[in-house]
Amino acid sequence: MIEVKTSPLSNGEFNRGVFATRDIKKGTLLHEAPVISYPNDQHEHIEKTILADYAFEYGKNHSAILLGYGMLFNHSYEPNAIYEINFENHTFEFYAFKDIKAGDEILINYNGDVDDKERLWFDQG
Template identity: 45%
Template sequence: MLIVGNTNIKGRGVFAQKHFLKGEIIERAPVVVIPAQEVKLLDQTVLGNYYYDWEDKAAAIAFGLVSLFNHSYYPNTYYVKNFAEREVEYIAYRDIEAGEEITANYNGSPDDKSPIWFDVVDELSSTQLKN
């Protein structure tokens, strides 16, 4: 249902291969929890850009394609952390067309426009898979 491809301006991204309806689960990804005392070490690696804040000041690295979803302040998904199951679930925030890039707001809430740790390249219109 998802494929990795190149975006027009953000490099690699993940794209829908089918139409997703608002509220539909896009992906459910298991995570590995990094203990709080190891998060500073994680921040010194490239994986420091890919983890989720987790309970008890820990971090979590998600497996699967969700770690490749690009950030957007106008996302088409949102995520829910399931601490008990050690997974992250992505849900369609609105209908998503086949070929459209899957995006998420890294702040956690789809409507949170707070600055994040890198300069954001955002497209207001939907990004389609570049051939």
């Protein structure tokens, strides 16, 4: 259903993104990414690494590194996918927010809410 390929949206060292391999209907579970969480007071150590650009908020007192394809979804202020945190299973669940065509890149809003247009760190300055 999904695969990692070179993304025209990413200008990092690896230029990767997640793409649909077939048409996907709105509401479909795309991926469950297991979580490695850590207390926020340890984030200063992560800030010294490239992982800082990939960490997610995980509740009030923790941050998380996502496994699987979880850290490879690129950002859009007009996303075609959303994610929900499943604290019980320690996963982030990625769902199609709208119908996605085969070949389309699957994009999430890094702000955590599809309607949140607050500028992100890489769009500022």
